[in-house]
Amino acid sequence: MPPHSIGELASLADVKPPTIRFYEQIGLMPAPRRTASDRRVYEPEAVARLAFIKHARQLGFPVEAIRTLLDLADHPERSCGDANRLAQQQLAAVEQKLSLLASLRTELSRMVSAGCDGPAGECRVIESLSDHGHCLGDHGPADSTIRS
Incomplete structure (x- = not known):
């Protein structure tokens, strides 16, 4: 699957682009690579990460808890x-x-x-x-x- 623009990622995850930028600023989403014209380019796995964050927010988890949960998801060998x-x-x-x-x-x-x-x-x-x-x-x- 090809990389996504911020608009495509937003559409796929059903969030707005400013939400994605905010999650990048607070470190929940990794900084995307940039094109020569400085446009953000997101890898396909960003969709799943953003969906995870969105679902956790819908369940009311605070940002710090989501940060911990993402870290656990990134290290599946750890205890849950x-x-x-x-x-x-x-x-x-x-x-x-x-x-x-x-x-x-x-x-x-x-x-x-x-x-x-x-x-x-x-x-x-x-x-x-x-x-x-x-x-x-x-x-x-x-x-x-x-x-x-």
């Missing part, structure tokens, strides 16, 4: 203990997020059902948001956001 540990850590993080989301769903459902049709000054949603004491439980720190 680190891969198992990283997968267990990611599962725990997902379970924690699910728990937080369940708490958020419960609180938002309660707020919506307690809402009113009158003026905003009597709105239970506004009241609940203004005073955390109206909430039934803790749903995480103010800056905790769920990122996909």
Whole structure:
């Protein structure tokens, strides 16, 4: 199979070219060779590596975990203990997020059902948001956001 341009690689892996360049900058993708006109040229195995990274990101693995997983994939003779540990850590993080989301769903459902049709000054949603004491439980720190 012939080498790919960045556009071809992006299309094959269903990512955008800036994503590929970013992965190169942070060292997840190796720097490609360059043509005489300084265009990037990717070998066929870059497709599989990029697909690996994309799938790991879809599963929520952080960049450092992906770096470790790629290193293990590059050295198949090594033990997969680190891969198992990283997968267990990611599962725990997902379970924690699910728990937080369940708490958020419960609180938002309660707020919506307690809402009113009158003026905003009597709105239970506004009241609940203004005073955390109206909430039934803790749903995480103010800056905790769920990122996909």
